[in-house]
Structure formats: C-alpha cells, structure tokens
Amino acid sequence: MRAVPVYQAEGMVLCHDITEIIPGKRKGKAFRKGHVICKEDIPRLLDIGKENIYVWEVNAQTIHENDAATRFAKAVAGAGLSLDEASEGKVEIRANTLGLLKVNAEAVEKINDIDQVAAATLHTNQMVNAGNKVTGCKIIPLVINAEKLQQIEQIGIDYYPVVEVKPLKACKVGVVTTGSEVYHGRIKDCFGPVLTDKFEHLGSSILRQIFVPDDISMIAEAIQSLRAAGADMIVTTGGMSVDPDDVTPSGIREAGGEIVIYGAPTLPGAMFMLAYLGTVPVLGLPGCVMYHKSTIFDLVVPRLLAGEVLSRKDITKFGYGGLCLVCEECRYPECGFGKGN
Ligand SMILES: Nc1nc2c(c(=O)[nH]1)N[C@H]1C(S)=C(S)[C@@H](COP(=O)(O)OP(=O)(O)OC[C@H]3O[C@@H](n4cnc5c(N)ncnc54)[C@H](O)[C@@H]3O)O[C@H]1N2
Ligand code: MOO
Numbered sequence: 143m144r145a146v147p148v149y150q151a152e153g154m155v156l157c158h159d160i161t162e163i164i165p166g167k168r169k170g171k172a173f174r175k176g177h178v179i180c181k182e183d184i185p186r187l188l189d190i191g192k193e194n195i196y197v198w199e200v201n202a203q204t205i206h207e208n209d210a211a212t213r214f215a216k217a218v219a220g221a222g223l224s225l226d227e228a229s230e231g232k233v234e235i236r237a238n239t240l241g242l243l244k245v246n247a248e249a250v251e252k253i254n255d256i257d258q259v260a261a262a263t264l265h266t267n268q269m270v271n272a273g274n275k276v277t278g279c280k281i282i283p284l285v286i287n288a289e290k291l292q293q294i295e296q297i298g299i300d301y302y303p304v305v306e307v308k309p310l311k312a313c314k315v316g317v318v319t320t321g322s323e324v325y326h327g328r329i330k331d332c333f334g335p336v337l338t339d340k341f342e343h344l345g346s347s348i349l350r351q352i353f354v355p356d357d358i359s360m361i362a363e364a365i366q367s368l369r370a371a372g373a374d375m376i377v378t379t380g381g382m383s384v385d386p387d388d389v390t391p392s393g394i395r396e397a398g399g400e401i402v403i404y405g406a407p408t409l410p411g412a413m414f415m416l417a418y419l420g421t422v423p424v425l426g427l428p429g430c431v432m433y434h435k436s437t438i439f440d441l442v443v444p445r446l447l448a449g450e451v452l453s454r455k456d457i458t459k460f461g462y463g464g465l466c467l468v469c470e471e472c473r474y475p476e477c478g479f480g481k482g483n
Pocket of ligand 1: 323324329384430
C-alpha cells in the first residue's frame with residue numbers, strides 16, 4: 143500500500159472505501175475498496191477532496207483479486223465446466239452438462255496450502271446437473287503476488303484436471319430378475335420399473351429384462367444371453383442374501399463373471415456384487431435397491447456409465463461415509479452418503 147497523487151492513480155487499486163458527503167443530500171460510498179481507478183474517476187476524487195489516495199499497485203508481480211480469481215478458476219477447471227464472472231475476488235465454476243463430478247482432493251489440498259487463496263469444492267464422484275455450482279475459487283487479499291498464481295497454475299497442469307464433469311455413456315442395460323415368487327407370478331415385479339427409472343435418469347435404457355427362478359444355471363444362461371444380445375451392462379436383481387434360495391452370486395460366477403467384490407461397506411447395499419464379463423460390468427443388486435431411494439446403486443452406476451473400471455478398492459473405500467441415514471425425505475446427493483472418497 144502506498145499513497146499516490148490521484149493524477150497518477152489510473153489503473154491502480156483503491157485499498158479502502160472513499161466516502162462522499164453532500165450536505166443535506168447524502169452520505170455514502172463514492173468508491174469501494176478494490177475499485178480499479180480509471181481516468182474518469184480523477185475529477186470526482188478531486189471533488190471529494192482527495193489529492194492523494196492509498197493504492198495497491200497492479201503490475202506484473204501483483205494481480206488484482208478478480209483477474210487473479212479468473213486465472214485461478216481457469217487453472218482448475220477441466221471439461222464440462224463453465225466459469226461465472228469474477229466478483230469480489232471470487233469465481234464460481236458450474237457444470238455445463240449432466241454428468242459425474244470428479245474432483246482431485248489432493249490437488250485441492252495443495253492449492254489451499256498456498257497462502258491467501260481458497261478453493262472450495264463439492265465432494266467428488268457425485269452426479270451433477272447442468273448449472274450446478276461445483277467449485278468456488280477465491281483470492282483472500284485485494285491483490286495477490288503473481289508467484290502464488292503461478293503455483294496454482296502449475297498444480298492445475300500437474301493434476302489436470304483438478305475438477306471436471308465426465309459425461310455418461312448411453313448404455314443398453316440387460317436385467318436378470320431372479321426370485322421364484324416373481325417368476326411364477328405370485329407377486330408383481332417391482333424391480334424393473336425402479337431400474338428403468340434410474341437408468342433413464344442417467345441417460346441409459348433397458349435392453350431387455352429376463353425373469354428366472356432361483357436357479358443357478360438359468361441365471362447364468364440369462365446373463366450370457368444378454369451379453370450376446372449386446373448389453374453394455376448387466377444387472378441381476380434379488381437373491382443376493384443368505385437364504386438357501388439366494389443363488390444369484392453363484393449364477394454370476396457360473397456365467398463366467400470375474401468377481402471384483404461380493405459385500406460392499408454401504409448400508410443399504412451391503413449384499414452387492416460387482417463382477418466383469420470381459421469388459422461388461424455385471425452387478426448383483428440386493429433387494430434394498432428396489433426399496434430404498436439411494437443405495438450402493440447410486441454410488442457405483444454413474445461411475446461405470448462414466449467409463450470407469452472399478453476395483454475392489456474403489457468399493458471398499460465407500461465404507462467411510464457409506465452409512466445412509468434413510469431419512470424420511472431422501473436428500474441424496476445433498477448429504478454425506480458415499481462422500482468418503
Ligand atoms: N439373515 C439374514 N437376512 C438378511 C440378510 C442377511 O445378511 N442375513 N441381508 C439382508 C439384506 S442387506 C437385504 S438387502 C435383503 C434382501 O436381499 P436379497 O437380494 O436376497 O432379496 P430377496 O431375498 O431376493 O428378496 C427380498 C424381498 O424382496 C422381494 N423382491 C425381490 N425381488 C423382487 C422383485 N423383482 N419385485 C418385487 N419384489 C421383489 C422378495 O419377494 C422379498 O420379499 O435381505 C436381508 N436379509
Ligand atoms: O444389501 Mo442390504 O443391501 O444392506 O439393505
């Protein structure tokens with residue numbers, strides 16, 4: 143901060159508010175702290191009695207908060223994102239498409255380890271809609287040293303992208319619905335409509351739903367026939383638990399599925415199985431997916447549709463944050479469920 147004659151202040155940043163008082167009329171801010179002084183401001187400043195003012199000089203080494211915040215946001219934003227206009231040293235980043243939000247938490251932490259800057263994001267691995275705010279980039283002082291911005295930009299390059307929204311593939315999904323009670327028509331299928339709704343919401347569609355009794359070979363055959371019919375993903379429903387009739391995991395094994403995991407640390411969703419038949423994911427969905435609004439399904443399927451190949455570790459990491467409180471009115475994804483990784 144230094145005092146300069148107003149005549150020399152053009153392009154500099156005012157570092158305090160300047161009050162104007164017109165007797166009988168008004169008392170208020172004529173200029174705000176942070177204002178970049180332009181030529182037209184000079185006569186007015188003189189009218190208020192300011193021949194000298196305190197400024198921060200903006201030059202190659204020091205950058206105004208709004209310009210700095212814009213560079214900051216550009217450094218962290220990858221695909222699927224748009225930047226709002228800078229205001230008060232802050233730029234907000236929004237999704238410009240429906241998709242899976244990915245945030246590199248390590249990079250965000252590194253950025254925040256730099257003094258005088260702040261990056262605040264949503265949790266990674268959640269679905270966002272076009273227009274959703276996902277990140278805020280804020281410069282703390284009115285002007286910032288260029289070196290700090292260069293550090294952010296280097297992190298942006300090293301970790302590219304720090305934040306992005308991945309589009310989802312439109313998949314054809316094959317469904318195998320197990321359960322003798324459904325197969326023999328004792329009860330009406332309720333899983334199919336839930337899955338149709340969930341997959342359509344994510345931009346995918348059901349290729350075909352096959353009903354089978356609790357029979358290992360018939361489950362395996364149904365899975366194989368869906369694969370042969372070109373399913374990009376196969377989901378089986380029911381029969382995932384511990385009763386003698388719960389043979390769906392055995393059916394997935396018999397179909398040749400390479401098992402990633404059986405048993406996931408999420409509640410609901412603990413009796414979940416993930417396997418792969420070649421590149422086709424095969425999911426064993428327990429009954430809770432039909433019943434509860436948000437489950438392991440909502441954590442895993444968007445990532446698969448975004449093209450991720452999930453490992454056992456990807457699933458076991460769900461445990462931290464994997465307890466759903468089953469609220470009367472589900473607010474997911476606006477809650478802690480699945481936010482541990
Ligand atoms: N002793 C134990 N009991 C249970 C365990 C356990 O570990 N030990 N796990 C529980 C968990 S967790 C879940 S989730 C449920 C359900 O698991 P399943 O996937 O095996 O579900 P089913 O037994 O096949 O069916 C349960 C229930 O849902 C009805 N159902 C199933 N599919 C359909 C359908 N397509 N349409 C309509 N209704 C359906 C079925 O008739 C049963 O009423 O197990 C817990 N129990
Ligand atoms: O799989 Mo149950 O899947 O925990 O409610």
